[in-house]
Amino acid sequence: MSETKAPPKAKAVRQRFRNEVVTEIVGYRLRRAQVQVFQEFNARFADYQLRPAEYSALALIAANPGSKQIEVANALGIKRANFVALINMLETRGLIDRRQPANDRRSHALFLTAEGESLMEKLDVAQAEFEAECVRKLGGPAAREQLMELLDRLIDSGG
Amino acid sequence: MSETKAPPKAKAVRQRFRNEVVTEIVGYRLRRAQVQVFQEFNARFADYQLRPAEYSALALIAANPGSKQIEVANALGIKRANFVALINMLETRGLIDRRQPANDRRSHALFLTAEGESLMEKLDVAQAEFEAECVRKLGGPAAREQLMELLDRLIDSGG
């Protein structure tokens, strides 16, 4: 503090760019936080070549073996038409299977393959580490719980 | 509670779809909240034909008259290349002006037109109403302040 120099005086000191008109908007800050967190996710899961939607699809199939494409798509907020390419990719990579269900031959029953199960074990670890990092940034489990509750209020309310 | 019927026994009771593997992830819930808030924004600003980025650009130019394209683009987290079409649109619609600054002829100095200023007054009202609605959903100003602080922690931390 004792060694700070006087600011330059000659040129008209360019006023700082005023961001507050947007940074103080809930939606704007929500967006920036989400982008930041997704970038961090992508960096951490780059080794697995999995983006958020792909990871989420795998996790949902693991937790709901035999579920239909439309169920997983709906849970992810993805249109069933757009889910086809995603699930094709996971099948091509040998991570999931489409099987013929007995009761409804229109639908496909989704399952992890052995390789998918094996990968999922690693993904669970990576995801737990990532979540722990978020908790650390937020300042602890209580802060995370607070955030989750506040976000829920924005999601739940219909109008 | 006293009138609950026994669950149907005949068919194998289809277990509820288990979402928790994703809904309990900070990033996932952040994303869903952001999408919800942006949808609400789009609905409210449909009359003005303005999406979040366009509104934010106008607000930043209003708060920083004479700013350069790259300054506004950076503040919005948009590449300068992608900002061109956005600002072209706003200029075509007569909401902003690109003027020649005296000191640096490479850049464009951005200003709201009279029409832009006039529109901005209405947008300020609409945005204030929208923010108030978010506060209501969150449960009051203190809850909003909490959310903003928590989101900041996710944005600030570099690693």
Add this chain to the structure above:
DNA sequence: TATTGTTATACTCTATAACTATA
């Protein structure tokens, strides 16, 4: 008639490279 998966298509958003004019 309605639903599931699928294809095709279009529109937005984003990322990169390269050009120009200026600094």
Add this chain to the structure above:
DNA sequence: TATAGTTATAGAGTATAACAATA
């Protein structure tokens, strides 16, 4: 050399319409 604006282009993500198979 570096920066501001621009163009072109390609990749995601998303939305809609239409079709086949099945319910």
